[in-house]
Amino acid sequence: MKKIGFIGCGNMAKAIIGGIVGKNVMAPGDIIASNRSRKALDYAEETWGISVTADNLEVAKEAEIVVLAVKPQFYGQVIGEIKGVVQESQLIVSIAPGKTLAWMEEQFGRPLKFIRCNPNTPAMVGEGITSVTPGDKVTETELARVTEILNSFGKASVVSEAMIEAVIAVSGSAPAYAFMFMEAMADGAVSLGMPRAQAYEFAAQAVLGAAKMVLETGLHPGALKDMVCSPGGTTIQAVRVLEERGLRSSVIEAMIACADKARSM
């Protein structure tokens, strides 16, 4: 038996596998993945030395924890394929938006140990944040085990199912907004004459440092912003323009659109 198996080995499965293997939480021999196309499997085999297969059923039969890591539109098809072979002892993990615990039970046709998780791609560098929502058949020990695995590539936090869309908006999808922000900052630096590669380095380090200050000082982000804004200085001019162009409401409206979409999937 493998400890964990992934059906679908794309961006998210690779981020999680990279985190687990990178932090030595599991040996590569304890991990198995299947995928529709061969290329992703060759990559996973060569990069981490995990077991790979073209057969989803092999993962469903072999893994104690089965992670459904395909796009939401393929969930129904994959569940139809594996539902006959999964056992009551296995944990079935959904990482897709919109696939509720009730929907999973209906699709599998019986109550099993379902867990909804919402990871994000920074798992790839050990800085992910993942929400965990256990179904009612999952024991405290099993929840602790899954949380330990998720903590290996960042942080994990238990949330109620009603919070999942907020989680997707504030963390699952959020790296994309942060990348856009850094890209825009680098564009600004390039327009001020800085070479592109150096601009990305400065922009990314400034964001990393600011994020660490929020997490490590415990101070309100507004107070940290005020510490940067010298009276009559440069920063307050940038803040004035960002407010004028609607940074805050753009972010809030974007997240509401994100959550609405997640709810509909």
Ligand SMILES: NC(=O)C1=CN([C@@H]2O[C@H](COP(=O)(O)OP(=O)(O)OC[C@H]3O[C@@H](n4cnc5c(N)ncnc54)[C@H](O)[C@@H]3O)[C@@H](O)[C@H]2O)C=CC1
């Ligand atoms: N990419 C992200 O930042 C996040 C993604 N998610 C969720 O994770 C899930 C996976 O997303 P990604 O990894 O980004 O997608 P992806 O498209 O990179 O990977 C999915 C993989 O599944 C394979 N696949 C498709 N149908 C299959 C089948 N029937 N059997 C076996 N393999 C099959 C594809 O070939 C592909 O390699 C989705 O449900 C997504 O909503 C959740 C949080 C963050």
Ligand SMILES: O=C(O)[C@@H]1CCC=N1
């Ligand atoms: O864009 C998506 O649908 C997925 C869910 C969270 C992040 N990526």
